[in-house]
Structure formats: structure tokens, C-alpha cells
């Protein structure tokens with residue numbers, strides 16, 4: 001097995017990781033009789049949104065509940081940091097690697113190294129594109145394409161009685177990520193069947209609150225109106241709540257009522273977005289479930305007990321709209 005970094009470098013990188021619940025090196029022969037906790041190497045994208053923070057917390061809490069030692073690495077939005085972390089997990093000989101691929105491509109080499117080292121990999125949240133599906137044991141996460149379809153279906157319902165052109169501004173998440181690409185494709189699969197709807201502008205906000213704010217500020221800076229090249233924007237489809245919350249205040253500063261003067265569809269369903277839905281500032285929030293920890297740890301234990309896991313496990317998700325009884329929504333916890 002060829003490693004792209006020698007043991008000293010990898011150990012140094014690993015030393016920088018947050019090692020949770022006292023992760024100890026694999027036991028020596030003499031200690032084998034003692035309880036040998038499962039060690040999981042977890043490569044997380046970063047902390048770009050409330051969704052991500054909740055996802056990380058869910059993983060840490062679930063590992064603690066299952067007495068699993070979690071070696072946590074925050075990649076700070078860089079794929080190369082994720083690849084380094086995975087290589088360090090291999091050197092450290094963790095039992096299972098769990099990672100959330102910031103983008104879909106570029107993982108085959110490092111996953112091949114993990115396979116050659118005999119360490120199974122579970123992909124969670126976002127999915128990967130690979131030439132060899134055997135490079136990972138299984139995927140757990142959302143159907144992001146369906147999330148895009150749900151957003152479009154809400155618009156079809158809301159505008160069912162409107163017979164005029166309806167212009168859409170789409171603010172995308174991280175291009176190349178399965179989350180953004182899936183929402184992009186699912187939304188178009190439904191909305192493009194209805195000639196009233198036209199996506200007049202689509203731009204990446206990288207799932208960041210600051211970028212959602214910047215994009216709408218720039219559009220409004222032309223003449224204070226929510227329009228692109230003189231065409232009014234009737235709808236904003238935002239790929240996550242962080243970006244939505246970033247531009248909501250900007251709209252209000254310009255006297256534009258989100259949820260009334262412009263229809264807003266957002267994704268994630270963090271508490272602040274649900275609150276905005278209740279205040280009628282947003283019209284629809286498509287849920288994307290961040291609480292993957294318990295299911296992930298069960299899959300880890302299944303692998304460690306030498307059983308196979310499903311190649312795809314989907315999480316349950318719903319959609320919250322202005323037509324629902326919003327008082328029944330349980331507190332989101334993030």
C-alpha cells in the first residue's frame with residue numbers, strides 16, 4: 001500500500017485532530033483481552049452553516065452514546081484537507097472511516113488506499129461520483145434531487161391560479177456538491193415542465209450566509225429593485241437557509257417583504273428559517289435532515305460485526321409550507 005505521506009507527517013497531522021473520548025492507539029497484543037472500543041475517523045466538511053454544526057454535534061453525541069471513539073477532522077471547506085485526514089486515518093489504522101465529501105469528484109485514489117488498508121468507508125450526507133462503487137461500503141443521507149423537486153412542486157401549487165410569466169432567481173450551494181447539484185437538477189426536472197416559470201439568474205452562494213447577502217445586495221444595488229436586466233424577480237429559490245437568512249434582512253432594508261413581494265423557497269429547515277416561515281417571510285422550507293449520527297454509528301457497528309450495510313440508506317425528510325399548521329412543528333434543535 002503506497003501512502004502519499006510518511007508516518008511522521010501523518011501522525012503530526014493526526015495530532016492536530018480533535019480526538020474525542022480519549023482515543024487510544026489500537027491495543028497491543030497484551031491488552032487484547034480488555035474492551036477494545038471501535039475507532040472511527042470522521043472527516044467533516046467544515047462549519048459553514050447551522051445545518052453543518054448540528055450534523056457534527058449529532059455525530060459526536062451518537063459516538064459517545066455508542067462508546068465509539070471518534071477522531072474528528074474539520075476540513076475547513078477544503079477537499080485536500082479531507083484527503084489528508086483520510087490518509088491519516090489509514091496510518092492510524094482506524095476501524096472505520098466516515099466522511100462527508102464536500103464535492104462529488106476526486107476521491108477514488110484515497111478510497112483505493114483505504115480499501116487496500118482494509119478499512120471500510122461510509123459516505124454520509126453528500127454523495128460521491130466514483131468509477132468503482134466497491135470503494136465504499138455504503139452511503140447514508142438525503143435525496144437532494146427530491147429536495148429540488150419538492151421546492152418546485154410547492155411553486156406549482158402556490159401559483160396554480162396565476163397565468164403570467166414567473167421569474168426565478170436561484171441561489172445555489174457549493175457547485176459540484178451532490179447537495180447543490182441534486183437540488184439544481186430536481187428543481188429543473190419539475191419547473192421546466194411549466195412554461196410560466198423561467199429561471200432568469202442562477203448563481204452559487206456556496207451555502208454561505210455572507211454570500212447570500214452579497215448576491216441580493218448586488219442585485220438591489222443596480223436600482224433598488226429586485227430585478228435582473230429589467231426583469232422582475234418573483235421567486236427566490238435558495239439552496240440553504242443560511243443563504244436565505246443572509247438576504248432576508250437585505251430585502252427588508254429595501255422595503256421588500258420576503259414571503260409577500262417575493263416568494264421564497266429555502267432548504268434545510270433550521271429553526272431560524274422555520275421562525276421566518278411562521279412570520280410569513282418565507283413561503284416554503286424543504287427539510288434536509290442533519291441528524292445523521294445515530295444511524296451512522298449503527299452502520300459502523302454493523303460493519304465492525306462483519307456484516308454488510310446497504311449501499312444506499314436514505315433519511316426521512318419532509319417539507320414545511322405556508323399551507324401547513326406551523327404550530328405543530330417540533331423545535332428543530334439547530
Ligand code: GZL
Nearest residue numbers: 048049051125179207240288
Ligand atoms: C445537505 C448539506 C448541505 C446543507 C447546507 O445535505 O450537505 O450543506 O443543505 C450545508 O446547509 O452547508
